Structure formats: C-alpha cells, structure tokens
Amino acid sequence: MNFLQAYHIYSSGNEAPAEFHQWGAFAALSACCGPRLWADFGGVGNIQPNLFILFVSPPGIKKSTAKDFARDLIRAAATPTAPIPIAPASTSKEAFIEYLADPKSPCQMAYKWEDKLRKYTKCSIFSNEFVNLVQVGGDPLAWIQILTDIYDPQPNYDVSTISRGAKNIPFPYITLLGCMTPELTKSLINENALSGGFSRRVIYIYANKKGPPVPRPVTTPEQLEAKRILIEHCQRILTLQGRFEFSQEAIEAYDSWYHENYNESEKATSAAVVNFLQSKAILIIKVAMLCHLSWSSDLIIEKDDLETAIALVSLAQRHIDTIFAGVGRNPHAATMAGIQQFIKLHCENAPHYVLRKKIYANFLAHAQQKDIDILIDQMTAIEQIKQVTATFNNGQTVQVLTTPEFYMTFAKKA
Numbered sequence: 001m002n003f004l005q006a007y008h009i010y011s012s013g014n015e016a017p018a019e020f021h022q023w024g025a026f027a028a029l030s031a032c033c034g035p036r037l038w039a040d041f042g043g044v045g046n047i048q049p050n051l052f053i054l055f056v057s058p059p060g061i062k063k064s065t066a067k068d069f070a071r072d073l074i075r076a077a078a079t080p081t082a083p084i085p086i087a088p089a090s091t092s093k094e095a096f097i098e099y100l101a102d103p104k105s106p107c108q109m110a111y112k113w114e115d116k117l118r119k120y121t122k123c124s125i126f127s128n129e130f131v132n133l134v135q136v137g138g139d140p141l142a143w144i145q146i147l148t149d150i151y152d153p154q155p156n157y158d159v160s161t162i163s164r165g166a167k168n169i170p171f172p173y174i175t176l177l178g179c180m181t182p183e184l185t186k187s188l189i190n191e192n193a194l195s196g197g198f199s200r201r202v203i204y205i206y207a208n209k210k211g212p213p214v215p216r217p218v219t220t221p222e223q224l225e226a227k228r229i230l231i232e233h234c235q236r237i238l239t240l241q242g243r244f245e246f247s248q249e250a251i252e253a254y255d256s257w258y259h260e261n262y263n264e265s266e267k268a269t270s271a272a273v274v275n276f277l278q279s280k281a282i283l284i285i286k287v288a289m290l291c292h293l294s295w296s297s298d299l300i301i302e303k304d305d306l307e308t309a310i311a312l313v314s315l316a317q318r319h320i321d322t323i324f325a326g327v328g329r330n331p332h333a334a335t336m337a338g339i340q341q342f343i344k345l346h347c348e349n350a351p352h353y354v355l356r357k358k359i360y361a362n363f364l365a366h367a368q369q370k371d372i373d374i375l376i377d378q379m380t381a382i383e384q385i386k387q388v389t390a391t392f393n394n395g396q397t398v399q400v401l402t403t404p405e406f407y408m409t410f411a412k413k414a
Contacts, residue, residue: 001226003029003233003294009226011069014217017207020055020066022312027053027177028070029290031084031124032077032234034173035153036111036241037299041285046153049289052176052202054130056323061210063179064128070177071126073227077234083109084238087125092136093143094161099123101167108170111241120171130178141378148198148383150174176202182323197383199272200279206319233294242299244289249303254284257310272324276317284309335366336375340384343401353388353400376401 007025030051039047055063071086078084085106087096100107100121107123127133134143150157150172157169246254258281268274287309292301339359346354359376360369367375379385386404391397 001229003230004291006226006229006233007073010073010223010230011066013214013220013223014062014065015210015212015214016062016066016069017057017209017211019205019207020057020063021069023053023055023203023205023316024066024070024177025294026051026287026290027124027175028073028230028234029237029293030175030286031070031074032237033240033290033293034109034111034122035118035120035171036113037244037289037293038153039244039246039285039289039301041246047282047285047289048153048173049286049293050151050173050175051283051286051290052147052151053178054176054202054204055179055207056182056204057179057207059181061207063207067126067128067177067179071124073230073234074124076227077231077238079235079238082235082238084234085123087123089127090133090136093139093146096143097146097159097161097167097169100169100172113241118171120173121169122173123175125174125176125178127176127178130176130180133178144198145380147174147176148201151201200275203283203313203316204320204323205316206323236297237293240293240297240299244292244299244301246301246306247303250288250301250306253303253306257284257306270321270324272320273317276320280313280317284313287313335363335372336379336384338366339363339372339375340379343385344403347403347406352406353402355398355400359401 004025011021011024030049033049035048037049041047055066057063074084074086083106087099099105100123107121108119109122110117110119134140151174155171157172158166160166265274265277268277288301288305291305291308342359342362343354359372363372380387383404386402387399388402389397389399
C-alpha cells in the first residue's frame with residue numbers, strides 16, 4: 001500500500017471533501033522533505049518539494065478537519081532525532097523569524113553531503129485561518145512578503161527585525177497548509193495581489209460541498225493501521241537525501257506536455273490564471289517529486305509520477321477563476337495600475353528609476369500622500385515594483401522606485 005492509498009484510508013470517515021484530504025497528503029509528504037531532497041531540472045535550477053497549499057471554501061465545509069489530519073500525522077511521525085518542526089498556530093512575523101533564526105531552534109538542522117556539513121532551516125505552517133495568521137502583528141503584507149522570499153531555494157536568507165536587528169536563516173525550507181474563505185480572501189488579496197509573487201507560489205484547492213454525511217465519526221482499526229503505515233513511510237522519507245533524476249520516459253512526457261501547452265496563457269480566462277501559469281511547470285515538478293516519494297525511495301521520477309502531477313495541478317487550475325471571482329476589486333486598483341505604468345515608462349530610459357516625489361506630484365489628484373505610500377508598499381510586497389535605497393556620488397541617500405526588470409541593473413549602478 002503506497003502513501004496516497006494509506007492516506008485515503010487514514011483520512012476517511014469524516015465529512016471533509018476528498019480533494020482537501022488528497023492535498024493534505026501532499027502537504028504531509030512535503031513537510032517530511034527538506035533541502036536534502038531536490039531536483040535539478042534544465043535551466044530552472046534546484047527545485048525543492050516544498051508546497052504552499054491553501055484550502056478555499058465557504059464556512060462549514062470542514063477544511064480545518066482536513067488540515068488537522070495532515071498536521072496530526074506529521075506530529076506523530078516526528079522523532080527526537082528526526083523532528084518535523086511546526087510553527088506556532090498564532091505568531092507574528094517577527095516571532096516567526098526569531099523562531100527560524102534561533103540557533104537553538106528545532107528548525108535548525110544539518111546533513112552531510114559530499115563530505116560537507118550543510119545547515120538548513122525547516123518548518124511547516126498549519127493554519128486554520130490563513131488570513132488571521134498573517135494579520136497577527138497588524139502587517140499582513142509584510143508577513144506575505146516573508147513567505148514569498150523564503151519559498152525558493154537559497155543558501156541564506158537575511159532579514160531585519162524591529163526588536164533584535166538582522167537575522168540569518170540558513171537555507172530555509174518552509175511548507176504551508178492553510179485555510180481560507182472566499183469572503184476573508186477579499187480582506188487580504190485584491191486583484192493586484194493576484195499577480196504578485198506570493199499568489200503564484202500557492203496551489204489553491206477549492207471545494208464548495210462537504211463529503212457524505214457522517215453522523216458519528218469513529219476511528220476504525222483500518223484507519224489506525226493506515227496511520228501506522230503512514231508514520232513508517234514519513235520516517236523513511238526523513239532519512240532520504242540526494243538529487244532526483246528523471247527517467248527518459250518522464251523527460252519525454254514533460255517535453256510533450258510543455259510543447260502542447262506552451263501558449264496556454266493566450267487562452268487564459270483571467271489575470272489570476274495567467275499568474276498561476278507562470279509557475280505551473282515548477283509546481284508540476286514539485287508534485288511529481290512527492291508522487292514518486294509516495295511509493296518509492298529511489299529518487300527516479302517516472303512517467304506515471306509526472307503525468308499524475310500534471311493532472312492534479314491542472315485540476316487545481318480549473319478552480320482559480322471560481323476562487324478569485326469573489327475577490328473584491330481594490331478601490332485604488334486604477335491608481336496602482338497608473339503608478340506601475342508611470343514607473344515602467346520612466347524606467348525604459350536611463351537612469352532606470354523614479355523618485356518617490358515624482359509619484360506624489362503625478363498622483364496626488366487621485367489619492368492622498370499617505371495612501372500613495374501604502375499603495376507603493378503593497379505593490380512592492382507583491383513584486384510589481386522595487387524600492388531601492390541608493391547612495392549616489394555626492395553621498396546623498398535617496399529612496400527610488402524601479403521595475404523588477406531594471407532592479408538588478410540599477411542596483412549595480414547605485
């Protein structure tokens with residue numbers, strides 16, 4: 001019995017939708033991995049099997065039930081010598097950074113590879129209401145920016161905290177399984193944020209109906225046996241390390257899918273779908289890695305793993321318009337679009353930046369200065385623009401705005 005089959009039995013006997021439990025299984029698999037496991041695929045670079053998954057449904061659809069099954073399995077599988085750290089359920093951005101960066105934190109780990117000891121930081125987030133989590137501390141966009149920054153592989157993540165200054169997080173590996181309602185999504189993600197860096201890193205799973213009725217949920221012997229199998233499977237994954245390879249058949253299947261869907265964005269029905277498509281190929285590789293780990297430890301992705309991943313990620317994509325149809329339009333959306341276009345036009349020519357005071361001069365008719373500052377911060381958080389503090393030849397330090405495309409060019413000149 002493979003992991004996904006055992007998880008189906010383990011998570012049965014309750015009213016949570018099957019699709020939530022299915023992706024709860026992938027969240028559990030993802031939490032068991034770490035930077036010890038990676039794939040080097042073409043020019044993309046190292047891909048880790050960490051996932052950000054958000055269950056989206058109206059209230060009462062039992063999404064928290066599905067989340068709890070994944071979290072409880074991870075807790076049961078962890079051992080003193082192979083921990084699977086879980087972040088506190090309610091924590092501020094500052095406290096989360098402290099938790100990750102503390103050298104004594106259970107998140108701080110190491111493994112030996114090619115006779116070198118490699119340090120890394122591993123942590124899983126399980127949240128009943130993701131919106132409430134990122135609002136702790138009163139700065140949800142800053143929370144989202146942290147999650148965006150630490151999603152992709154990087155040897156070190158340096159970040160500043162208000163209370164304790166600069167912090168270093170060695171090779172972060174963060175997984176997320178959270179729950180949201182379409183209504184609460186309106187308070188966090190507006191139409192501009194849909195095109196930002198965080199949203200395209202997330203697999204959104206939607207359901208609007210509960211599973212079949214279960215008047216008296218009970219834990220059966222079959223479920224207990226399935227959980228035992230899952231714990232053993234998780235603990236085996238915790239011992240694995242190395243690079244995933246791809247069978248020739250898997251490579252051919254991927255190439256075929258890629259060519260067939262190369263112009264998929266031209267048929268996209270919304271900006272949200274276009275945004276998702278930017279990361280779809282990487283998400284497929286991540287899920288394929290986990291599909292393989294569900295039945296084998298040899299780290300060779302097969303054609304079936306890849307085709308299953310394509311099917312699952314494509315199915316999730318079908319619900320993106322449904323999920324974000326309920327997201328309200330930001331009342332400042334037109335102003336944000338105007339600011340973005342203004343910066344883009346000015347960055348086409350040297351010196352590839354715009355002073356903030358020029359933004360004020362051109363947009364005070366549309367919004368107050370304090371609102372413009374908020375909009376600039378929001379656009380920075382979702383990676384539509386970049387803010388740079390530059391020191392020029394005369395020694396003057398000025399904050400300027402540029403586009404992501406010209407960010408590195410300007411940063412080098414400044």
